[in-house]
Amino acid sequence: MAASAPLIDRHGRAISYLRVSVTDRCDLRCRYCMAEQMTFLPKAAMMELDEIATIAERFIARGVRKVRLSGGEPLVRRGIAGLARRLGTHIGAGLDELTLTTNGTRLADHAATLFEAGIRRVNVSLDSRDPEAFRYITRHGELDRVLAGIFAARDAGLAVKINMVALAGLNEHEIAPMLAWCGEHGFDLSLIETMPLGHIDEDRADRFVPLTRVFEALAAEIELVRDVHRSGGPARYWRTPWGTRLGLISPLTANFCDGCNRVRLTTEGKLYMCLGHDDQVDLKAALRTGGLPALDAAIDAALAAKPARHDFAIRAGAAPAVERHMNATGG
Ligand code: SAM
Ligand code: SF4
Numbered sequence: 135m136a137a138s139a140p141l142i143d144r145h146g147r148a149i150s151y152l153r154v155s156v157t158d159r160c161d162l163r164c165r166y167c168m169a170e171q172m173t174f175l176p177k178a179a180m181m182e183l184d185e186i187a188t189i190a191e192r193f194i195a196r197g198v199r200k201v202r203l204s205g206g207e208p209l210v211r212r213g214i215a216g217l218a219r220r221l222g223t224h225i226g227a228g229l230d231e232l233t234l235t236t237n238g239t240r241l242a243d244h245a246a247t248l249f250e251a252g253i254r255r256v257n258v259s260l261d262s263r264d265p266e267a268f269r270y271i272t273r274h275g276e277l278d279r280v281l282a283g284i285f286a287a288r289d290a291g292l293a294v295k296i297n298m299v300a301l302a303g304l305n306e307h308e309i310a311p312m313l314a315w316c317g318e319h320g321f322d323l324s325l326i327e328t329m330p331l332g333h334i335d336e337d338r339a340d341r342f343v344p345l346t347r348v349f350e351a352l353a354a355e356i357e358l359v360r361d362v363h364r365s366g367g368p369a370r371y372w373r374t375p376w377g378t379r380l381g382l383i384s385p386l387t388a389n390f391c392d393g394c395n396r397v398r399l400t401t402e403g404k405l406y407m408c409l410g411h412d413d414q415v416d417l418k419a420a421l422r423t424g425g426l427p428a429l430d431a432a433i434d435a436a437l438a439a440k441p442a443r444h445d446f447a448i449r450a451g452a453a454p455a456v457e458r459h460m461n462a463t464g465g
Pocket of ligand 1: 160166167168204205206207208235236237257258259297298299326327328329330331460461464465
């Protein structure tokens with residue numbers, strides 16, 4: 135029966151990881167992510183949190199072992215704590231891990247609640263530790279609030295991984311000090327190549343930094359030992375002298391789509407099988423019109439359509455790979 139069929143895509147890859155954009159809205163406007171005058175979905179187009187939970191639970195019942203709540207900024211969505219609590223009840227009963235990616239602006243208020251819900255690790259975006267550069271990159275962000283959120287998370291018992299998008303002329307010189315700062319505080323660090331997702335106010339090619347270049351510079355200064363840890367994504371990992379992990383998420387300079395284990399659910403209920411393609415299946419419509427059987431059939435259709443790989447390229451003047459921004463798909 136389709137409902138009990140394992141989640142294997144047409145290329146033979148097992149899907150065990152669901153990322154959910156619980157809202158496309160955000161209190162920041164990071165320059166590489168979105169335009170200053172970004173428009174968001176009307177509230178009526180967004181799924182209810184109960185619908186998001188029902189779909190995520192269906193994925194868990196069918197073999198997904200890890201769920202990440204993301205956005206937009208997940209902590210601006212009212213009721214997010216209730217969603218986390220509900221999904222958290224599946225940890226140890228099908229679900230290995232529930233995690234969250236946040237910009238940290240509201241993390242100080244939510245850290246203890248997230249821990250109580252069963253979350254043990256959070257990813258926090260921090261592209262600069264210089265207040266002026268941070269405000270410039272995010273257009274609105276207050277560095278102190280984010281730092282307070284990061285330390286509140288750590289104090290609440292959450293392991294913190296810092297996400298940093300490498301940006302030429304903005305934060306490239308901060309990468310080595312960021313790695314040391316993360317190491318001193320026990321945070322893992324993932325560096326990310328800027329990806330061509332949606333139109334922004336500048337040309338991403340002007341800010342693109344190949345992580346191959348970054349790694350060479352880091353490895354010349356700091357002892358980095360290859361770590362076999364894989365997350366089924368485009369990241370490769372190294373151990374740092376501080377005992378923390380350095381991850382390089384380099385979809386432009388290294389392609390790891392062969393081992394892709396993930397799919398992404400947007401807040402309007404569309405399941406995207408690849409960050410870099412437009413193929414999607416409307417799970418909200420399936421759930422609303424035909425309940426769980428229709429949802430299962432739609433999930434099967436999605437798996438049958440998952441592309442083999444993305445075709446990202448960053449070239450001056452080139453159009454984005456897809457019109458959809460990262461905040462819609464859920465990073
Ligand atoms: N608002 C939260 C945050 O910033 O962490 C969660 C959503 S955000 C879309 C998730 C991650 O995607 C962040 O680490 C962000 O830096 C990254 N991101 C956003 N747009 C990107 C792009 N075009 N290329 C690469 N990374 C991007
Ligand atoms: Fe918001 Fe995250 Fe995009 Fe920055 S990267 S604008 S914080 S969704």
